[in-house]
Amino acid sequence: MAKRCMINREIKRAKLVEKYAAKRAELKKQMLDMSLPAEQREAAATKFHALPRNSSPVRMRNRCELTGRPHGYYRKFGLSRNKLREHAMKGDIPGLVMASW
Template sequence: MAKVSMVEREKRRTKLAERFEKKRAELKRIVADPEADYEEKQAAMHRLNKLPRDSSPVRGRNRCRVSGRPRGYYRKFGLARNKLREAAMRGDVPGLRKASW
């Protein structure tokens, strides 16, 4: 089980990223616009840098929904490898079977 503080921090980052999503996209559009003049791009980049760091979606880390484990995460199932195995053994994941050959 991951530390509760780390899971809560991740939730906070997700909320912050959602809150600043539109503002961040607008500023990035101005910076990438070839028609915008240099001063306008500089001002947009400065405002982008002033936004909270955790409002960037790339700072998010995928975590297991059950245990909060950050590593061994399977995106398709939203679970870490060990919790996915447990769920598969119980038969909770439709279409997933233990391999045997």
């Protein structure tokens, strides 16, 4: 089980990403628009860099839904490899069959 503070940090980051998504997109659009004057693009860049670092979606980390484990994460299931294996053995995941030969 991951530390509770790490899981809470990821939740906080997700909220910040959602809150600033529109503002970040607008400022990025202004920064890359070459039809605008250089001063206006520079002002947009300054505002963009003033946004919180954790509002960037790149800083988010995928974590297991059950344990919060950051490594060995399967996007398709939202679980880490350990919990995916446990649930597959129990038959809790429809359509998933463990390989045997």
